[in-house]
Structure formats: C-alpha cells, structure tokens
Amino acid sequence: MTENGSYRVVVAEDSFLIREGLRAALEQQGDEIEVLEYCSDLPTLLRAVEQHRPDVVITDIRMPPTNTNEGIQAATTLRASDPDIGVVVISQYVTPHYALALFEEGSGGRAYLLKEHIGHRIQLVGVIREVAEGGSVVDPKVVDVLVEARMRAKNSQLAKLTPREREVLAGVAAGKSNSAVAASLFMTRRAVEKNINAIFSKLGLRDETEVSRRVRAALLYLAEQNFESDLPED
Amino acid sequence: MNRVFRNRPYDEEREIHGAAFGAAPGRSDLVVGLAAVAAVAVVAVVAEGGAASDPAAFTAVLAANVATFVVAGLLWRNSRPSSLIGPLLLVEGLLVAVSALAGSRGPVPHLVGVIAGWAATLGVAWLVVAFPRARPRGAAWGVLSLASAAFVCGELPLLLTSSRIPLGVPVGECAGACPTNPVWLVHSPGAERMLVHVEAMLEALSAASLVAYMVLHFMQSSRPRRRTLALLYGAMVPLAITFAVTSIVSGVAGAHVGSAGQAALVATQIIAPLGFVGALLYARSYAAEALGYLSTRLVGEPSLATVEHLVRSVLDDPLARLVFWLPVARKFVDRHGRQVKPDASAEDVSWWSLPQDGNPTLAIVHDSVLAEDPELLEAVGVATTLALENRRLHHDLVDTVQALHASQKRLVSAASEERRRLERDLHDGAQQKLVALRIRIDLARNRDPEAAPAFSSALGAIGVDLDDALHDLRSLAHGIFPPLLADEGLDAALREAARRSAAPVSVSIDVPGRLSPECETAVYYCCLEALQNVAKHAGEDAAATLRLCKDQRAVRFSVVDDGSGFVQDRDKGNVGLTNMADRIGAVGGSLTVRSSPGEGTRVEGRIPLASAGFVQDSRVAHPVR
Numbered sequence: 025m026t027e028n029g030s031y032r033v034v035v036a037e038d039s040f041l042i043r044e045g046l047r048a049a050l051e052q053q054g055d056e057i058e059v060l061e062y063c064s065d066l067p068t069l070l071r072a073v074e075q076h077r078p079d080v081v082i083t084d085i086r087m088p089p090t091n092t093n094e095g096i097q098a099a100t101t102l103r104a105s106d107p108d109i110g111v112v113v114i115s116q117y118v119t120p121h122y123a124l125a126l127f128e129e130g131s132g133g134r135a136y137l138l139k140e141h142i143g144h145r146i147q148l149v150g151v152i153r154e155v156a157e158g159g160s161v162v163d164p165k166v167v168d169v170l171v172e173a174r175m176r177a178k179n180s181q182l183a184k185l186t187p188r189e190r191e192v193l194a195g196v197a198a199g200k201s202n203s204a205v206a207a208s209l210f211m212t213r214r215a216v217e218k219n220i221n222a223i224f225s226k227l228g229l230r231d232e233t234e235v236s237r238r239v240r241a242a243l244l245y246l247a248e249q250n251f252e253s254d255l256p257e258d
Numbered sequence: 259m260n261r262v263f264r265n266r267p268y269d270e271e272r273e274i275h276g277a278a279f280g281a282a283p284g285r286s287d288l289v290v291g292l293a294a295v296a297a298v299a300v301v302a303v304v305a306e307g308g309a310a311s312d313p314a315a316f317t318a319v320l321a322a323n324v325a326t327f328v329v330a331g332l333l334w335r336n337s338r339p340s341s342l343i344g345p346l347l348l349v350e351g352l353l354v355a356v357s358a359l360a361g362s363r364g365p366v367p368h369l370v371g372v373i374a375g376w377a378a379t380l381g382v383a384w385l386v387v388a389f390p391r392a393r394p395r396g397a398a399w400g401v402l403s404l405a406s407a408a409f410v411c412g413e414l415p416l417l418l419t420s421s422r423i424p425l426g427v428p429v430g431e432c433a434g435a436c437p438t439n440p441v442w443l444v445h446s447p448g449a450e451r452m453l454v455h456v457e458a459m460l461e462a463l464s465a466a467s468l469v470a471y472m473v474l475h476f477m478q479s480s481r482p483r484r485r486t487l488a489l490l491y492g493a494m495v496p497l498a499i500t501f502a503v504t505s506i507v508s509g510v511a512g513a514h515v516g517s518a519g520q521a522a523l524v525a526t527q528i529i530a531p532l533g534f535v536g537a538l539l540y541a542r543s544y545a546a547e548a549l550g551y552l553s554t555r556l557v558g559e560p561s562l563a564t565v566e567h568l569v570r571s572v573l574d575d576p577l578a579r580l581v582f583w584l585p586v587a588r589k590f591v592d593r594h595g596r597q598v599k600p601d602a603s604a605e606d607v608s609w610w611s612l613p614q615d616g617n618p619t620l621a622i623v624h625d626s627v628l629a630e631d632p633e634l635l636e637a638v639g640v641a642t643t644l645a646l647e648n649r650r651l652h653h654d655l656v657d658t659v660q661a662l663h664a665s666q667k668r669l670v671s672a673a674s675e676e677r678r679r680l681e682r683d684l685h686d687g688a689q690q691k692l693v694a695l696r697i698r699i700d701l702a703r704n705r706d707p708e709a710a711p712a713f714s715s716a717l718g719a720i721g722v723d724l725d726d727a728l729h730d731l732r733s734l735a736h737g738i739f740p741p742l743l744a745d746e747g748l749d750a751a752l753r754e755a756a757r758r759s760a761a762p763v764s765v766s767i768d769v770p771g772r773l774s775p776e777c778e779t780a781v782y783y784c785c786l787e788a789l790q791n792v793a794k795h796a797g798e799d800a801a802a803t804l805r806l807c808k809d810q811r812a813v814r815f816s817v818v819d820d821g822s823g824f825v826q827d828r829d830k831g832n833v834g835l836t837n838m839a840d841r842i843g844a845v846g847g848s849l850t851v852r853s854s855p856g857e858g859t860r861v862e863g864r865i866p867l868a869s870a871g872f873v874q875d876s877r878v879a880h881p882v883r
Binding site for chain 1: 692693694696704740753757
C-alpha cells in the first residue's frame, strides 16, 4: 500500500474489450487504486510483479501462452515467491472447479471474481481490499452454481446442520481461524473443532483435503446465505 | 487345335441344369428311343420269318446290342452335347439294327444286312481308337487301316467268290436255307477257300492290333487319361480278343467255334458298348468326388498357392495353373500377377474358363487330355471360383467393417472437435461481448448514480436482463462442451459433474494422464448421463459412486447407485442407454448396464488402452487452436 493509502495493482488480461472495461472500472475508483502496469500474458505479468512489487494482482484466468489456467498458475507461483501479494483471478467461468483450484494452496489473499462483476464499483474495490488484507472472496454466482444442484434435491445438506454448527460454518466461511471462531462465539477451540468435524461429516466432505473441505464448506454456506438475502449491494 | 475356351452365357436354365445334374431327356431322345424299339421290332420280324438257325437267340442278341448302343449314345449326347461320341454311338446302334436284315431270306436285304454288320464292326473299331475325341490320331490310323484292309482284301473278294454270304454274327448263321449271294460273280471254290483263310487272318490281325493299340496306348497315357480309358478298354479288349480267336478257329483252322465260343462272342459284343457308359459314369463320379474333396479343403481362407496345389492334385496335372481375369485391365494373370495369354498354338495345354455375367472370371490352364473330362474341369472350376469368391467377399466384408468403424471414429472425433470449437467461439465471442457490455453498464451507473435516478434504475434493469442472457449463454456453452473437460481432463470434469449432481456422488478417479479428446468426451457424457439417471430415476435417497481407473489393458469406468433399479427389457431398449453404448462403442469401447428392481443400477464401461489414446502426465492439456 502506498503512503496515501491507495492499493498498488498490476493487471493481466489479454482481451482488449475486458482490459478496457477493467481500466475504466479501476480509474473510477479514483485515488484508491493505482494501476502500475497492464499485461496480456503470464510471463509479462510475472516480470511486472517482480519489477513493481504490487499489493494486488488482478489476472485473467486464461491467457497466452497456453490459454488454459495461467491465472491460477500465477496465484500458485506468487504463493511461494510473494505470499503477501493478493491475487484476484477474473474469469468468465462460473465452474466451481476453478475457484477450488485457486484455493488449493490456501485461500488467504485470493479471490475468484466473475468478469461481469468488474464494473460493480463497491464489489471490485471490496475484493481488492479483501485480498490485500489477506482475506478471501468467491463470486456469489459461483457458489450459486455449486449449491443449485443441492437445492434442487429435496433436502439441502445445510438443513442437516444444527444452529450452532451453522454459526461455526458462518465463521469459517468468513475466513476466520478456528481460534477466531471460538472467540467470537464464546466457545472453546476444542468445541469448534468438534463442530467443524460434524459439519464436514454432514456435508459429505470426509474424503477431501483440509483446505478443500474448508473452502467447500464455506462455499456451501455462502451459497445458502446468498439464497436467503439475494444479491448483496444492489 | 485343342484349345477349349467356351464362353457361354451362364444364365440359361438349361446350362445350369446341364452343368449340375445332366440334361433332362428331351423330345429327340424319345424319337431315338422309339426308333430303337422299331429297329428291334424289325429285327424280331425278320428273324421270325428269316433264315437264322435260332431266331429267338438272334433277336435277343441283336436287340440287346441295339439297346446298349442307344442307351450309351443317349447318355453321351445328354452329358456331353459337344462330343461326337454320342451321335456315333447312336449311328452304331442303327447299323446294328440294320444288320438284322442279314437274317432275311431275300438275297438283297440279306446282303444289305451283312454289309451293315461289317460297317458296325468297323465303326466300333473306329470309336475305340478315336475315343474319347471321336478323332483318331497316330497309331490309331494304323489299326483302322488294317481293319479296313481286312474288309477290302478279305471280306469283299470273299463276297464276290462265295455262294454264301459270310456273316459277322455267329448266332445269325443261316441254317440250310441261306439266301443266294446276289453279287456272286466268280465261281471258284479254290479261290473261295483261300479267301476264307485270308479274310479270317486279316480279321484276327486287325483285332489283335486293336488289342495291342489299347494296351500300348493305355500304358503310355497320363493318369487322367487312363481314368478315361480304363473302363472302355476293359470292355473292348475281351471283345477284340474273342473276335480274333473265333476268326482264327473258324476261318483259319476251319473248325467249328462251338457254343462256348459263340456265347463268349455274344456276351462280349453286348457288354462292349457298356464300356462307353462306364467311362462316362466314372468321369462323373470322379468329378463329384473331386468337388467334395475340394469343398472340404477350400473352406476358410486358403492362399492362392494352396488353391492351385489342390487343383493340381485333383486334376492329376502337376503343371496345371490357375489364371485370374482382371476385368479392368482386361487380361488374365497367374497367381504371381504375370500376364497369361490363351495360346491357341500350344498342343498339350488347354484352357477351361468359367464365365460369369458374360465375362470370364477364372481359367484353368491344364493338360489338354483333361479337356476330355469336362465334368471334372467344371467341378474343379466351380469349386475354386466359389472359394475365391468367398475369399473376396470375406475381404470385402472386413474392409467394409473397418472402413465403417474408421469413418464412425472420424465422425465422433470431428463432432467432438466441432463442439469444443463452438464452445470456445461462444466463450471468446458473444459471451465476452456480453460481459464487456455488463461492465460498461455498471460503469455508466457508477458515474453519477444520484444525477438521474430513473436513468440509473433503467440501466440496472438492463443489467439484470443482461445477467439472464449471460446465464443462458453460459448454460448453452457448457451444454455444448464443458471447457473444464478440454482444459483439465476427465478427473476435473467428472468431479465437477459429481459436485453439480442432485444426488450425492462419491468419486474415485485414478487415471494419471489424459485420454484422446473423443474418448474423454465419450466417457464424460456417458458418466454424466448415468449421474442424471441416478438423480431422475433412482429415487430420493439414492447415492451413487463414480469410479474411473486404468489398468494394463483398459480404461474402466462405472457409475453404481443403490437406488430403486429397473426391469431390463432387452427387446425394448432405452434410448438413453443406447446412446451411451453408441458413444463408447464409437471410440472402440464397450458398455454394460445391469439393473433390477430394488438392486440399484450398475453402468460399467471399458475402452481398451489401444483405443483410449492414453498419455501419461495429467498436466498435458488439449489446446483447442
């Protein structure tokens, strides 16, 4: 972050249309965002990051050279080399797989945002701020898709949770650690862990890795929240 | 010239029957038969009122002789219409019938009958030495010359100097009341006695030379020809020997032949024409045997060398060759592809060819002797043609099936590629433009939300509509082809499908790499269909397990649920299940679906590694462009 409190950002997007939209959106943020460089492929992005040491990288998920998952590769690379840099992966895919892949090495400082939400002023700056502070954001629409099928089924899996478990899950979804959840709910850490295990079990997440389980549980929770309160902000 | 190159239309019914079963008796056969009966009746009438010492025996012998010649002649004419042997045998029968006039009391009919008898005897000799072609060659002419000389120098002078006409058939000897000789010109008992001796010696010599000819000719003949000659010579040699012996006994020694000698002569005379019948039947049965032999050995897919070897052994002709007609090049080639021309000048080689639709298909170049065995050639040619035709049909079938499969695979591959391209076009084109538009609408609203609330809320409404349009477009693109499948492969795509499934699905995937795009697509859609079936049909509480793994031989996948199951009806089939099986089948795999009420449903598929296009390393992606 600069002296005057604005976030220093490097942008990578190969599509002219989207890049110009992003440029306009970021300019609208005024002083809060300072764009250091616009890139259009993975190697250029990594060079720019090395050169500028930004607070946040906003990157297209799919760019040259291979046009597959360069954005996620960038996030993985930076997780090792510069753990403090936040990464916002922008994508046209609502497929949860990509969000999960992004969070595979840890969800801190990572966000998965759909491109059509770039123009949403509060959402964009909120996401940048969140990842810069080490938080994690998933586009609500992605969670929508994930939960859609479950909601179509007769019983939502979340309905199986006790009110206490739902409160714990809300804390997990907010990116809180077990200790932080325990503190906010006036529970012991041990009780929180028990609750979390029960949640995983009820959601059928026994077999997956810890990170993936946490993220998926969070996604499920977010999805349900989303259904209850409709889209936030508007 | 002995080349046999028949080119007959093959669709005539008569030809087919003629080739397979021998011709049915026709009207002309009836005429010949009636003529034979009439001739025998004449013999009977003549004998009854004639001069024969034993009219009953005379009638019986001549009738039997006529009958055997007529039967043999008819058989030959029907079996081998192109051969002269049949008509000659019929003429022979006629001559024998006419020779019955020798039993008449009238001098002139008596003379005519005697001459007909001589002609009949000469005719038999001709038939024997000329057989089976009806055209004598080489030494045969010598035998015939000798026999003719016997008549010219023996019988004819005797006729002019004898008061009694010498008769060929001993049983027809007149008893006392012989008619006078109308051409008795020279009255010289001395000359007559001498001529009787000369005539008998010449006759015996002719008969002996005929025997010698048959023995020598048989010994010099190749095996196929011996087969043809054996039965005829077997019947003719006894006749010739008996004839020679009786001639010497009665003519040279002046002794009486006696009833035993007469009986032997009569018996051999009656049996002799049956030699022709025997030769024909033997040829036919040998051909049938050859056909059976070839039929059992030409099954499967014999090589051309094997076929030729079999043909050689059946024809007994170690130099026989198969030649094949190439319709486009319009030439014959042997099995090595060398051109073979029908050579009209070759003396010892003949051709036999089987025409089909007016064109030759196959020819056998063979020892010209075999041309005398048309039944055998026909049998061998037809069996060989059938075998080669089967071989060709088999190859055609295999080619067609392979071509069909390759084309199916190309279609599937092209369809899969086309869907990926379409998805990518939607993603990079329309979808991206809508996304950019959505951004610009938000940006416009952001600029000054307070200035014109109505304008701002109108923009908001447009934005919501745009979101709907984007949602629809995404569903469409995803339905056309899931980008995840192209980008990351089956593992990611199937896990995603399981996540989105309405029924709980546990996933176990262990395939360390990528398959060919068309195989991945086939497996993906097959599993997707199975998961959708679980959600739709298996019941509320059903859960499914999706497995995908690879072993040494195949990539295997399964979707198993614990739901309500269904009754499998093989006859009805199920469109969805059939589509699944078709998809997997098109990439060279197989699919089985097993279900029964209350037992859940088990969908299992496998694609052999050879067809799966497996590539190690999960990082390998399939770039679209």
